[in-house]
Amino acid sequence: MNGPVLDLRQISKSYGDTRVLHSIDLTVTAGEMLAIVGPSGSGKSTMLNIMGTLDRPTSGSLSVAGHSVDHLSDDGLAELRALHIGFVFQHFHLAAGATAVENVADGLLYSGVERAERRRRAAEALERVGLSHRLTHRPPMLSGGEKQRVAIARAIVRNPSVLLADEPTGALDSASGANVLAVLRELNADGTTVVVITHDRDLAGALPRSVRMLDGHLSPAPLEPTGLPR
Amino acid sequence: MTAAKVNRIATGPRTGVRFGDLLRLGLFGLRTRPTRVLLSALGIAIGIAAMVAVVGLGSSSRAQLTGVLDRLGTNVLAVSPGKSLTGDTIPLPATAVGQVGRVPGVLESAGTGLVVGAHVYRTDKIPTLQTKGLDVRAAFGDLPGVLRARFVSGGWLREPGPSEAATAGSFGSPSEVVLGHGAATALGIDRVTGAERVWIGGSWWSVVGILEPLTLAPDLDSSAFVPVAAATSRLGFDGAPTQISARADPERLDGVRTLLPRAANPAVEAGATVSRPSDALEAQRASEASFTGLLLGLGLVALLVGGIGVANTMVITVLERRAEIGVRRALGARRRNIRDQFLIESLLLALLGGACGVVLGAVVTVIFAVAQGWPPTVPVWAVAGGLGSTVVIGGLSGIYPASRAASVPPTSALAAA
Ligand SMILES: Nc1ncnc2c1ncn2[C@@H]1O[C@H](COP(=O)(O)OP(=O)(O)OP(=O)(O)O)[C@@H](O)[C@H]1O
Ligand SMILES: [Mg+2]
Numbered sequence: 001m002n003g004p005v006l007d008l009r010q011i012s013k014s015y016g017d018t019r020v021l022h023s024i025d026l027t028v029t030a031g032e033m034l035a036i037v038g039p040s041g042s043g044k045s046t047m048l049n050i051m052g053t054l055d056r057p058t059s060g061s062l063s064v065a066g067h068s069v070d071h072l073s074d075d076g077l078a079e080l081r082a083l084h085i086g087f088v089f090q091h092f093h094l095a096a097g098a099t100a101v102e103n104v105a106d107g108l109l110y111s112g113v114e115r116a117e118r119r120r121r122a123a124e125a126l127e128r129v130g131l132s133h134r135l136t137h138r139p140p141m142l143s144g145g146e147k148q149r150v151a152i153a154r155a156i157v158r159n160p161s162v163l164l165a166d167e168p169t170g171a172l173d174s175a176s177g178a179n180v181l182a183v184l185r186e187l188n189a190d191g192t193t194v195v196v197i198t199h200d201r202d203l204a205g206a207l208p209r210s211v212r213m214l215d216g217h218l219s220p221a222p223l224e225p226t227g228l229p230r
Numbered sequence: 231m232t233a234a235k236v237n238r239i240a241t242g243p244r245t246g247v248r249f250g251d252l253l254r255l256g257l258f259g260l261r262t263r264p265t266r267v268l269l270s271a272l273g274i275a276i277g278i279a280a281m282v283a284v285v286g287l288g289s290s291s292r293a294q295l296t297g298v299l300d301r302l303g304t305n306v307l308a309v310s311p312g313k314s315l316t317g318d319t320i321p322l323p324a325t326a327v328g329q330v331g332r333v334p335g336v337l338e339s340a341g342t343g344l345v346v347g348a349h350v351y352r353t354d355k356i357p358t359l360q361t362k363g364l365d366v367r368a369a370f371g372d373l374p375g376v377l378r379a380r381f382v383s384g385g386w387l388r389e390p391g392p393s394e395a396a397t398a399g400s401f402g403s404p405s406e407v408v409l410g411h412g413a414a415t416a417l418g419i420d421r422v423t424g425a426e427r428v429w430i431g432g433s434w435w436s437v438v439g440i441l442e443p444l445t446l447a448p449d450l451d452s453s454a455f456v457p458v459a460a461a462t463s464r465l466g467f468d469g470a471p472t473q474i475s476a477r478a479d480p481e482r483l484d485g486v487r488t489l490l491p492r493a494a495n496p497a498v499e500a501g502a503t504v505s506r507p508s509d510a511l512e513a514q515r516a517s518e519a520s521f522t523g524l525l526l527g528l529g530l531v532a533l534l535v536g537g538i539g540v541a542n543t544m545v546i547t548v549l550e551r552r553a554e555i556g557v558r559r560a561l562g563a564r565r566r567n568i569r570d571q572f573l574i575e576s577l578l579l580a581l582l583g584g585a586c587g588v589v590l591g592a593v594v595t596v597i598f599a600v601a602q603g604w605p606p607t608v609p610v611w612a613v614a615g616g617l618g619s620t621v622v623i624g625g626l627s628g629i630y631p632a633s634r635a636a637s638v639p640p641t642s643a644l645a646a647a
Contacts, residue, residue: 045644054560054640075564081640082562093557093643097262109251110562154561166644 005162011060022216033188035204036197038213044197053077065161086155088165092147094139107154125153145176165196256574270543273536274583278616281529282591285612288522290599293607304508309474312501324469326494327370333493335482340371341474348465350454351429362416367453368461384422384439405460408439412451431465446507537623544631556643569636573628580624
C-alpha cells in the first residue's frame with residue numbers, strides 16, 4: 001500500500017526561454033494527502049499538469065503508479081489517466097445539460113465500462129461525496145460546493161490511484177470550500193491519495209504534509225506565516 | 231496496484247468508446263445548442279429538399295406521362311398531307327381515311343378535314359371576326375376511339391344512317407357538333423345537357439359532346455367537329471381530309487409506317503407524310519430529364535453551401551468547447567475518441583438537416599404533383615441518395631473540426647476559466 005504513486009525526478013519545464021519548473025524532485029506515497037502552496041505564477045499548476053500526464057516535462061522523468069510514463073505515447077498517457085488519475089478543476093467543468101449522475105458517469109466513459117454499470121457506479125460515487133439526494137439535478141440547480149462535489153465524484157468514480165485537485169475551492173465561498181475540503185479529507189481517510197493545490201493556509205497547515213512552490217523551485221519547508229503574497 | 235491495471239497499460243489499445251456512447255455524446259452536443267444546430271441544419275435541409283423535390287416532381291411527371299402513354303399506346307400514326315417541291319400542300323383524296331384503314335396491320339383509322347372559312351361562335355350575335363382562333367373540322371370515323379380520347383361530357387357524333395345522311399343538310403334540322411377541349415373552354419361551355427348550341431356558318435348546331443384534351447393530336451383541341459355530310463352540304467367542305475390518325479398493330483408498326491403515304495395518296499409520290507405523335511411525348515420526357523439535371527446541380531450547390539455551414543458551426547463549437555475537450559482528455563479520452571465524438575456530431579447535424587430536407591422535399595413533391603394531377607412519386611433512390619449525400623457532406627464537413635478538436639491539448643481544462 002505504501003509504494004510511490006507519483007515519483008518526479010529532476011522534472012524541469014520551460015516555455016521557450018522561460019524556465020517554469022527547476023529540477024523538481026517529489027514523491028507522493030499511496031494513501032497520503034499532500035498540499036501544494038505557493039504564490040501565483042510560481043508553477044503549481046504546471047507541476048500538477050505534468051504529474052497528471054496532461055503535459056510533458058521538458059526534461060526529467062516521472063512514474064505514476066509504478067509505470068514510467070516518459071516513453072508512453074499520447075494514447076498510452078490517455079489510458080494511464082483513465083486508469084490511475086482523477087482530476088478536479090477550479091471551475092468544475094460539468095456539462096450543464098446533463099444530470100449529476102450523467103456527469104459522474106462520464107468519468108468512466110473512456111474506461112470501457114458498460115453504460116448501466118457506469119450509472120450504477122456514478123450513483124455510488126455521488127453517495128460517497130454526500131450527494132445521493134441530488135442524482136438527477138443538473139449543475140445549474142446545484143450550489144457551487146455541490147457542483148465541486150459532483151466533479152470530485154466524477155474524478156473518483158474510476159477509483160484512481162491519485163486524485164489531483166487544482167485549487168478546488170478557488171471558486172467557492174469559504175463555507176462551501178470547507179465542505180469540499182472535508183470531502184477530500186474523508187476520501188483520503190478512506191484510502192485515496194490526494195494532491196491538492198490550495199491557497200488555504202489553514203488547510204495546508206492541517207495536513208500532515210505540504211510543499212511550497214516558489215519561482216519553480218520546490219521547498220519541503222513547512223508553512224510559517226511569512227506574509228508572502230498569495 | 232493491481233496486476234490487471236499494469237497489464238492493461240502494457241497491452242496497449244483497449245476497446246474504444248462504444249458507438250452507442252458516441253451517438254449519445256453527439257446528440258447531447260447538438261441538444262445543448264439548439265438554435266445554432268437548427269440554423270445550420272436548415273442549409274442542408276434546403277439543399278436536400280430541393281434535390282428530393284426536383285427528382286420527385288420529375289418522376290411524378292414521368293409517371294404521369296408513362297401512364298398516359300400506357301393508356302394511349304405508342305402505336306398511333308399520324309398522316310398529314312405532303313408538300314410539293316414548291317412548298318404547296320398536296321391535298322389528300324376524299325377517300326384517304328378509308329384507304330388508310332384498309333392497309334394491312336392498321337387496326338382502326340379516323341381523320342378530320344379542315345373546313346376552310348368556317349368558324350364557331352357562341353351565339354349569332356358575335357361579330358364574325360371574333361373567331362377566337364377556333365376552327366371547324368369535318369370528322370371521318372371514330373376519332374376519339376382511335377386516339378383513346380375521353381369526353382368531359384356527352385359523346386361522339388352519331389354515325390348517320392343512310393336516310394339521315396340524305397337529309398342531314400336539309401334546312402331547319404340542326405346538325406350535331408362536338409367541341410374539342412380548347413374550343414369548349416374558349417366558348418364557355420363546360421358540359422352537355424342537350425340545350426347548348428353554337429353558331430357555325432350561319433346556322434345553329436347542337437353540342438353533343440365535349441372532349442378531354444387530345445394528347446396524341448393536340449392541334450385538334452381548338453376545333454369543333456361536325457359530320458362530313460353536314461359539313462359538305464351546309465359549310466361547303468371540299469371533302470379532303472387534312473389529318474388522319476391510324477392505330478396499327480404494334481408488331482407491324484414499322485411496316486405500316488412505310489405503306490401509309492402511298493395508301494393515303496396513291497396518285498402522288500410523297501403525297502403524304504407520316505409521324506408518330508407518341509415520339510413527341512417521349513422527347514418531352516427526355517427534355518424534362520435534362521431540366522432535372524440542371525435543377526439537381528442547383529440543389530447540389532445548396533448542399534455544398536449547407537456543408538460549409540455545418541463545418542463552420544462545428545469549428546465554432548470546437549473553439550467553445552476546449553474546456554470540455556480538456557476534461558475528456560483528463561478523464562482518459564484518446565485523441566481519436568475526441569475526433570470520433572465531433573465527427574459523429576457533425577454527421578448527426580448534417581443528417582438532421584438531411585432528414586428534414588427529405589421530408590420537406592417529399593411534402594413539396596406531393597403538394598405540387600397533386601396540384602398538377604400527377605401521381606405523386608418520390609423514388610426511394612432519391613431519399614436514399616439524399617440521406618447518403620448528407621452523410622458524405624456531414625463527414626467531409628466534420629473532418630477538419632474533428633481534427634482540430636482532437637489536437638486540443640489535454641491541459642485546456644485547467645487553462646480555461
Ligand atoms: N502555456 C504556457 N506558455 C507560456 N508560459 C506559461 C504557460 N503556462 C504557464 N506559463 C507560465 O508558467 C508560470 C507558472 O504558471 P502556473 O500556471 O503553473 O502558475 P500557478 O502557480 O498555478 O499560478 P496560480 O496560482 O495563479 O494558478 C507562469 O509564469 C506562467 O505565465
Ligand atoms: Mg494555477
